[in-house]
Amino acid sequence: MSWFSDLFGRHTKNDAKQRLEVMLIHDRGIFDNADLEQMEKEILAVVKRYADIETGAAEICTDKLDNGRLLLSIRVPVRGQKSRR
């Protein structure tokens, strides 16, 4: 019976696995846009204390890693040393 269903039956567990893979990646998108914007502001405020940065060109974004985890990255172009008074 088992080899029979192995050969001819539908392996519903594969459906389950594929559906879960998609769901989990989607669910793990943990930040909404308002969160990201606020976080960017706060992070830039800190970096500004240490370097002269191009605030307008800064970028914060999330990516999916191969293992399904989320990668949070921030790109901040730095002009140079912080200007001293």
Place this chain on the structure above:
Amino acid sequence: MAGQCIVVTSGKGGVGKTTITANVGYALASLGKKVLLIDGDIGLKNLDSVLGLERRVVYDLFDVITNRIELEDALVKDKRLPDNLFLLAASQSHFKEDVPEEKFSEVVEEAKELFEYVLVDSPAGIEHGFRISSRFADRAVVVTVPEVPSIRDVDRVVGLLENYRVSVDGVVVNRLNQTLVRQGNMLSPQDILDLLEIPLLGVVPEDTLIVQAVNQGDPLIYKYPNSAVGRAYTNIAHKLLDPEYVPQETKKSRGFWSLFGFLRGEG
């Protein structure tokens, strides 16, 4: 005594949290640990009846947090393991929201002074009841059945537990049906591990013996310690005590232990 609090939780309801809390708690107590089980499902309460202790409950969590009685005097002693296993029952006449977080935290802290292991049976969901049961735990056991909605909820709950800084021991896959797995019609424990990012703590087969044990008012592990399910609970207890623990393979039980093959790196 600087005990540890372990929450048994799941997100999705009805997947086996209460059964696992009772049986794994019993197994830990049988292994000589001093164990308190707290029923965190305030308003419903199940743990007392799974343990068959319902007639002996006089006081509950609510009496403790309202200072009507000292924690020690509110506990029900399990006569099957009288020195090691105790229950703090939930109240049926209150709602989860009636229990303030800081009060629950005080109970957990006090219980950790008296016991080596404090197991909290969390209610389903991710609302207040889950939050108070989980927040003050040191460690968590997350329960799932091998089905899509339950596994999805585990992932969500693990994220919340990480936010609470609770260390997740791993997932227990409950109600596994080997026949369905062999047919390719049920996710195997390995499939589930591939999807989630937490270790496997144990696999409990689907078994109607559970119904018989609950009918009789005894935890399955007390009645049928050598059944496959009974041994699964004991193994989870061992793994909680020692994450490196590897279940021993015995002739009689090879079919079942083969489930654990991949734990030993065979799969």
